[in-house]
Amino acid sequence: MLDEPCTPMCAGFSLYNGSSGTFLPVKEGKDAMATVKFDESTRIYPGNDSPSVDRLNIDVQDGEFLVLVGPSGSGKSTALRMLAGLEEVNGGKIWIGDRDVTNLSPKDRDVAMVFQNYALYPHMSVADNMGFALKIAGVDKAEIRKRVEEAAKILDLEPYLERKPKALSGGQRQRVAMGRAIVRSPQVFLMDEPLSNLDAKLRVQTRTQIASLQRRLGVTTVYVTHDQVEAMTMGDRIAVLKDGILQQVATPREMYDSPANVFVAGFIGSPAMNLISVPVADGGVKFGSHTLEVPRDSLKGAGSNAIVGVRPEDVEVTTDGQGLEITVDVVEELGADAYVYGTPSDESISLEGGEDTIAKPFIARVDGRRVPRKGDKIWVQPNASHMHVFNAESGARLSS
C-alpha cells in the first residue's frame, strides 16, 4: 500500500495551486487489488535499433495516480499502450494485480482508456448514455441502474439522469462521458494526454477535476503527459522517462527536493533549476569565488568537475565579491518577489541545458523590495541547505 497518499497540494506545495477534493472511497465490494507492475518491460519497434521503452520497472500501488512524464519521444505513450495491450511487449512482463496480462487482448485486461472521443447520443437519456455499454456487456438492468446512480452521485449528475444530453452544459456533458468509463468499474484507468485538446484555462480547471475525481473513486490510474506542471499537480507519484529509460519514480515533493539526476533536475520545476558545471575543490566545489562545502563521501565518484544545481528560490543574493557575479538581463516582477534572468559575467561559465545558439539564463527569485535593474551586476550563491550536486559525467546525484 501507499504509505501516505500525498498530493502536491496536501504537502503544502506552494508553486501550484488547486483543490485536492474530498476523499470518498466508493470501491467497497471490490476485492481484487488493482496494482500495476511493469516488470523489465521492453518495446522495440520493428525497424528500430534501440528500444522505445527499455527495461521499464514501475510498481503502481492500488488506488494510486501515477503520471508518466517526459519529453516528446521519451516512450510515455508506448509504455501506456503496452499496458493497454495495444503494443506488443518484446521483453519482460506486465502485471495487473496478480494477473500476468502481457499477452492478453485489450478487452480482457479490465482497463479503460478514458476520454477517447466518447460520443453522446442525443435521443438517449443521460442514464442510458452512461450505462449502455454495460447493457452490451450483458449486465442486468438493476445492476446497471445501481452503477449509473453511484457514478452520477460522484459526478454531481444525479438530478439530470433522465434528461437528454442536449439539456446539459458543456461541462456536464464531459462528465457524462467520464461516467461511461466509470460505470464499467475497470481495475485501471488509462489516460493519454486527455487535456491536450483544451485551451490553457480549461486545462487547469479540468485537471483538478480529474485529480479529485480519481481520488474519490480510488481507481488505480496511469496518466501520460509531457507537461511537468500537470504531472506535479496531479500525480501521487511521477515517473520521469527519457529515451525510453526510467529516470526516477517518486512523489512530486521528493522529485522536486531530490532529483535523481541532472535530467530530472532540469525537467521538473518551473522556472527550471540552474545547473552549472564547476571545478571540484578540496572539501567541496568551487562556485565563483567561494568553495561550497560538500561532504567528502558524496564527491568520491566525481571527476575534476561536478554540476551544481540550485533552484531560483534557493539562490541567495550576497554581498559584492561573494560567490558568482551575474549580469541582469531581464526582471520579471511578481509583486511580493521577482524573477531575475541573467548571465554569469565570467564568460567561461555557462549553464547546462542550453542550446547551441541560445544560452540558458541564470534565474534567481529575489525579494520584491530589493529588485535589481536591467544591466546591474549582482553576486549570488546557493542556499547551502538546498543545493544539489551531480556527477558531471553520469549526471547522477551526488549530494544526499
Added chain:
Amino acid sequence: MALQITTARPDPALLDLPWSTPLEDWPEHHLAALPRGISRHVVRFVRLSGRVLAVKEIKEDIARREYEMLRNLRRLDQPSVEPFGIVSGRIDADGNPLDACLLTRHLKFSLPYRALFSQGLRPGTETRLIDALAVLLVRLHLMGFFWGDVSLSNTLFRRDAGSFAAYLVDAETGELFARLSDGQRAHDLDIARVNIAGELMDLQAGELLDEDVDPVAISNRIVTRYEELWVELTVTEEFDTGERWRVEERIRRLNSLGFDVDELAITTDIDGTTISIQPKVVDAGHHSRRLLRLTGLDVGENQARRLLNDLDSYRAGMDRQNDDEELVAHDWLTRIYEPITRRVPRELSGKLEPAELFHEVLEHRWYMAEREQHDVAIERAIEDYVASILPSKPDEVSVVGVDTVEMPVIADVPRRP
C-alpha cells in the same frame, strides 16, 4: 495575427466566407443543408465555386494533424473524404481569437447513416452497412491505420450496386503505423462494436429504427465479418503440390472480395509435397481500377463489377472477343453507358449517381424481362425506369431536413450574449 489559409487548391472565393463569425452563426445563404452524423465539433456545409465543402471548427493543431492524415490516406488510396484546406488565425469582430477550420470536400452522393435510417430502409440495410464498414476497417488495418474512433458517425456510405461502400470521414484520432499489432486491431474492433451498438440504440430511442432490430446482435456482426475477411486476406494456406489450381482459386476469391494480390509468397517444403501460400493483399478496388483504365469511369467497386459484367456481355453479344479490350470498352461507353445515363431529365439528375442509376436500370430490365418473359432492350428499360421508378426516389446529392445533431463535449465556455 492574420487569416492564414493552407490549401493545395487556392480559390479566391474562400476569402468571401465569413471567417470572423463563429461557424455556428454563419448566415444561411452560405450554407448547404446536407445531413451530418453526430459530432462534438460544429460542422457545416458551404457552397463554394460550384462545389460543396464540409467545414469543421476545431483547434488548429488538431486540424493540421487531421488534414495531413487525410492527405496520407488519399495518397495510400484509402477511401476517405478529400482534405481541401485549413483556415487559421481567425479573429471575431471584437478581436477575440476563433478556432481554426478544417475544410474537406463534401463526398458526393454520400449518406450518413442517420439519413439512411430516416428514409425508412429496406430490412437488412443495417447489416449491409456493417458489412461495408468491415471492409473499410480491414483495408485501413492492412495499411497500418489505427482509427481509434470507429463508428457509423465517422463513416460515410455510398450506394454501391445495391450494397454500400464505406468511406472514412473523421481521422482525428487516427495514427499510421508500419504494421498494426493484434492488440491494436482488437481495440479498434471493440471500439467499433460498442459505438455501433450505441448508435443503433440511439436510433431506437429516437424511433428511427424498428424496435425488433437487436443493436447488440448487429454490432457483433462487425466482429465476425471483420474476422472472416481478415482471415481470407491474410491466412497462409497449405495444400498438396498436385492441387495447384488452389493458388488460382485463392486469387479469384480475393479479387471477388474486391482486393488485389500484389505478391504471393509461395513456399514448397523440402520433399516438395506441400505448398503454402500467403497473399500480400494490397488494396481493394480491383474492379474499379480495371474499369477506370478501360473507360475513365471512376465508380464504386461493386458498381464497377456490374458495369464490367455489362461490358463483357456487350462484347460477347457483338461477337468482338478478339478485338482489343480498350476499343470495345470505348464503344460500350459511347454507345451504351453514356446515352443511357444521359436519358435522365435534368430535374431528376440529383436522385442517383450515374453509375448507380445504370446499375438500377440493369436491375429494372431484368425484372421487366422476367415479367414479360422475353428480352428487353436497355432503351426501353431506361424509359420505363425514368417514368415509373426514379421520380419517387429521394434526392441523394443533397438529402435535406433529416435529424442531425452536434453535441459539443467541452467544459463550459462563456458564450457571447
